[in-house]
Amino acid sequence: MVISHWFINLPISPYSLFPIRYSATLADGSELPDWLSFNPITQTFSGTPAYGDAGQLDVKVIATDKEGAIATDTFSIQIQTPFIFGTTNSEEISPEAGQALFAGDGDDTINSTDDNDIFAGNGNDVVTVNSHSSVSAGDGDDTVIVGANGPALNTTVDGGNGEDNLVVAEANGTNNLFGAADADELQVIEGSRQLLFGGSGNDKISVPFFQVNNKANNPHKAIPSNTPAPPILNTPALMA
Secondary structure: OEEEOOOOOOOOOOOOOOOOEEEEEEOOOOOOOOOEEEEOOOOEEEEOOOHHHOEEEEEEEEEEOOOOOEEEEEEEEEEOOOEEEOOOOOOEEOOOOOOEEEOOOOOOEEEOOOOOEEEOOOOOOEEEEOOOOEEEOOOOOOEEEEOOOOOEOOOEEEOOOOOOEEEEOOEOOOOEEEOOOOOOEEEEOOOOOOEEEOOOOOOEEEOOOOOOOOHHHOOOOOOOOOOOOOOOEOOOEEEO
């Protein structure tokens, strides 16, 4: 973690002469924690917090000129833990962007955002996920919806064991769905260039049917309006 905070607007007297010396403490005047350091030359903080350091850290920077005039600036650093853990109970969990979730067993409802790594564990889980994420659904009959809260891209879903329902609701780039074992259903509602692998089992893979009037603005192959809709496919893999 590298945090930058500049102090050029600290109210030192305009009649003071440079150089100005900078130092930093916690807001209560105590020393900074061992993992956090302050560079008075570049006026930046840097450090790598541990898992137990999550929370808010209030920091004070002191500027002192050669005449002894002092000005301070106090601000907060929000430290987010990279990992969160569920329990063996059925629960609803909403990880923040950038977090990895180990949900544990139980029939969980997981509402994730972007840049998440989701390990759903055993149980019949329901997971919504957006972009730049991965989902390992584990055992159980799981439902995973990619792009439920807006177009998604660069997300990979592994259904694991169980009869899973894996869905791309809306996409603006490629996402990957892997059914893995057992009879799974893989579906694309809206979006092109989606990669679907059924895996072992009697899987169902379905993709949108498009009647294209403006071929230049649609990446799908043009299909005449009198062509019947394609059936649901029982195939191990399909590029949508």
